[in-house]
Amino acid sequence: MFCPASFWPLFRLRGAIASAAFSVPVSPSCYCSDLPIFFTCSFHRLTLVPFTARILVRLTLPPSQNMSSTSESQGVALITGSSQGIGRAIAFRLARDGFDIALNDVSAKTGKLKETRKTIEEETGRRVIVCVADISAEEEVKGMVATVVKDLGGLDVMVANAGICPCGPLNDVTIDAWDHTFSINARGTFLCYKYASLQMIAQGRGGRIIGASSAAGKKGYELMGIYCSTKFAVRGLTQAAALEYGKHGITVNAYCPGAIDTDMSRKAAEELGGSGSSDAAFNAYKEKAAVGRFGSTDDVANLVSFFASKESGFVTGQSIIVDGGVCFD
Structure with missing residues (x-):
């Protein structure tokens, strides 16, 4: 039986991924990256269907490096x-x-x-x-x-x-x-x-x-x-x-x-x-x-x-x- 509440953690995960911002020490700039995320649901099983979450990746550099x-x-x-x-x-x-x-x-x-x-x-x-x-x-x-x-x-x-x-x-x-x-x-x-x-x-x-x-x-x-x-x-x-x-x-x-x-x-x-x-x-x-x-x-x-x-x-x-x-x- 379908129970939307049982899949609520997955939707929360989707939202968290879509709004996440990561700090990666690579170079002094930033860009947005489209990353594929796979999940949805049906009555009897979890079906993987792709959608794209747009993740802002902040490329920041410590002042001690270039x-x-x-x-x-x-x-x-x-x-x-x-x-x-x-x-x-x-x-x-x-x-x-x-x-x-x-x-x-x-x-x-x-x-x-x-x-x-x-x-x-x-x-x-x-x-x-x-x-x-x-x-x-x-x-x-x-x-x-x-x-x-x-x-x-x-x-x-x-x-x-x-x-x-x-x-x-x-x-x-x-x-x-x-x-x-x-x-x-x-x-x-x-x-x-x-x-x-x-x-x-x-x-x-x-x-x-x-x-x-x-x-x-x-x-x-x-x-x-x-x-x-x-x-x-x-x-x-x-x-x-x-x-x-x-x-x-x-x-x-x-x-x-x-x-x-x-x-x-x-x-x-x-x-x-x-x-x-x-x-x-x-x-x-x-x-x-x-x-x-x-x-x-x-x-x-x-x-x-x-x-x-x-x-x-x-x-x-x-x-x-x-x-x-x-x-x-």
Whole structure:
């Protein structure tokens, strides 16, 4: 005997389904989906007859994630000197490209590293770790690479970005200042190349090694003799490493920034200008630039993004200027 009351739960179910709203962390948008639901009744049995319930599916995303967090990782990238300036911009760009990120700098900049890690995680959803290490110390570089492999599962891109830029007359340079600058800019880059390549060779899937040279590594500049010397060294190291590591599927390239608007560049401009005004020096530079402006950290990060990508697989041993058309090879 037909008893409508006995089927009341089914009708309540239909109503609940038709009005339901689900929160699914996928992407920052929403859409309606027509989903088929099957039920009705007769006197003797439950008969399945399709009808469509229109369900609003809210696709909301926690603020700490975006689409890159749900995409497949492009690999693991380690960027030295990444608490600020060019290194920080490179870390953000590679995270947006889909890489998981290892941030490095010296212990005095731990606070900035942690702030950078938090911001990258919130904006991109990628995995990010902090590796405090002095790149001029071999055991610390070796340990840094080991930490990256342990925490992130490997190493695919090494960006040896860290460096310093002392300025002044050559005859005023002390042996200690010479050795200190070379220990960071040249030895540090060499150690990053060495231990990154050893890991990449062991992994057997190739990799990308990218170093920081400079427009001052292409041409000597007055009052920048010690800095120029270290950046010329990075160019030579990059070319030799490209020849040695190529058979393992590892490319090695360098970026050569000109006057990029960073704290380090402004400090150097003030030291070279003698007037304490970096704005005057940068404006004079801008007048010479073919593109009519001085560079941003994103301009450098864009080139590094290419070097780190699969599309750069046939480019190695290069040192490319990011300079706006003031300094050419």
